[in-house]
């Protein structure tokens with residue numbers, strides 16, 4: 001898939017079929033994640049691949065009953081590893097870089113999954129201690145859960161979808177790019 005097509009196709013999908021994810025596709029997704037930038041190349045994050053139905057249900061509960069986490073055949077839980085980043089960057093590494101490393105890694109997973117023709121949704125609303133318990137890790141900080149699977153909805157047609165044409169117009173770009181003129185170029189006199 002062309003990169004622009006990957007970007008255009010990605011949408012948050014909150015309904016999944018029972019079809020499992022091809023292990024080879026998962027392998028390619030995880031290898032794509034390894035290509036993500038990280039502070040000092042420390043890769044201060046860990047990924048838990050959760051495919052057990054019981055654990056997926058527990059993740060859905062931890063996320064305030066976001067049932068699609070149980071419905072999707074796979075949940076990838078991205079944890080920041082603050083201690084690892086702190087070894088080189090101290091407090092800034094622990095509080096900022098490790099979270100950024102994990103977030104960027106999760107973004108790569110989302111795009112790589114899209115490239116595989118799979119659907120995803122990023123979940124950030126969850127109880128951290130419960131997610132830690134489900135994954136069996138007490139030291140790391142869970143940053144994002146990415147549901148991965150075969151989508152069973154078309155978000156443009158689903159009632160309540162947050163996608164709107166206006167939200168994809170160029171106006172939000174102008175609001176978010178903080179420079180005096182587009183892309184930092186000096187405005188002509």
Ligand SMILES: Cc1cc2nc3c(=O)[nH]c(=O)nc-3n(C[C@H](O)[C@H](O)[C@H](O)COP(=O)(O)O)c2cc1C
Nearest residue numbers: 010011012013014066121122123124125155162163
């Ligand atoms: C940090 C973060 C946290 C999010 N948490 C949730 C969540 O808990 N549940 C959910 O359904 N979607 C969640 N989303 C997905 C957003 O709602 C979604 O990306 C946004 O509405 C734009 O829609 P799109 O992804 O289809 O472009 C989250 C996205 C981000 C980046």
